[in-house]
Amino acid sequence: MSALGEFRTLARSRGKGAGRDDKKDNKAAALFLAPWLIGLFGITLGPMIASLYLAFTDYNLLQDPKWTGLDNIRRMLQDERLLSSLKVTFGYVVVSVPLQLIVALALALLLDRGVRGLPFYRSVIYLPSLLGASVAIAVLWRLVFGSDGLVNAFLGLFGIDGTGWISDPDTALGTLVLLHTWTFGAPMVIFLAGLRQIPRELYEAAATDGASRWRQLRSITLPLLSPIIFFNLVLGLIGSFQSFTQGFIVSNGTGGPNDSTLFFSLYLYQEGFASFRMGYASALAWLLLIIVGVLTALNFWASKYWVFYND
Numbered sequence: 001m002s003a004l005g006e007f008r009t010l011a012r013s014r015g016k017g018a019g020r021d022d023k024k025d026n027k028a029a030a031l032f033l034a035p036w037l038i039g040l041f042g043i044t045l046g047p048m049i050a051s052l053y054l055a056f057t058d059y060n061l062l063q064d065p066k067w068t069g070l071d072n073i074r075r076m077l078q079d080e081r082l083l084s085s086l087k088v089t090f091g092y093v094v095v096s097v098p099l100q101l102i103v104a105l106a107l108a109l110l111l112d113r114g115v116r117g118l119p120f121y122r123s124v125i126y127l128p129s130l131l132g133a134s135v136a137i138a139v140l141w142r143l144v145f146g147s148d149g150l151v152n153a154f155l156g157l158f159g160i161d162g163t164g165w166i167s168d169p170d171t172a173l174g175t176l177v178l179l180h181t182w183t184f185g186a187p188m189v190i191f192l193a194g195l196r197q198i199p200r201e202l203y204e205a206a207a208t209d210g211a212s213r214w215r216q217l218r219s220i221t222l223p224l225l226s227p228i229i230f231f232n233l234v235l236g237l238i239g240s241f242q243s244f245t246q247g248f249i250v251s252n253g254t255g256g257p258n259d260s261t262l263f264f265s266l267y268l269y270q271e272g273f274a275s276f277r278m279g280y281a282s283a284l285a286w287l288l289l290i291i292v293g294v295l296t297a298l299n300f301w302a303s304k305y306w307v308f309y310n311d
Helices: 003-054 071-078 080-111 118-131 135-145 150-156 172-182 185-196 200-208 213-241 245-250 264-274 278-303
Strands: none
Touching (some): 003 278, 071 278, 080 118, 080 172, 080 185, 080 264, 118 185, 135 150, 172 245
């Protein structure tokens, strides 16, 4: 056999061996991906497709769904409580998300200046974010802002008669905004990590040119930190639209006085699991998905005007 023939024979044998190895690798990859694929189709895509079908039905959890076409959509257009929940949710998002980001960024800037015991302070500040959406913290918030709560007790020391902050429709939503702002730990840690990536040479050069700290913040910190701000903004927006626990616990599941704390997700829960109108609740869920998707897309579109990437 010639040298060329031996080379071809060796290449074919190696090719067959490689093919068997590739099949083994594919089987191993499929085995490791199986839990994720089961979750994707069984927990995510499957229920989403089912809810899309239920959105066009009359379904009360006890009887088989009855196809009603666009009746649920027509009902949305005439639902005053839906409109009220949208107003409450949008007001909550518009105020709480920027406020939380401002507080988180301010504290990140403070901690970035080299505070002694930084790991300890970072852990303490992050702790409320781990507990902020829990039932225990929501109950604690009721005790703090109730008629006989800690806030009114503190005001009483100065001779000020407090109000029922949670029972007053003018202040009930504000207490939940404060609760959301209080859980600024997660965006603060992300801001702090972003600040550590900004080259210190830029600040030294700016200081040499006589730039004040405020000018350095506007011209160096904020532009270079804009991708992190955008990231936290998108996450905060999506998370705020899904707020449920705070409104449910603080208002005892009713939506507060005059529906002042009736979050969209809380109204969805009431329709699906209190009134057993699961078909209408499914339609509301898809409406929420559309709203969040549209606002997220608008944020990505607007980001090209204010987000700067250091290529």
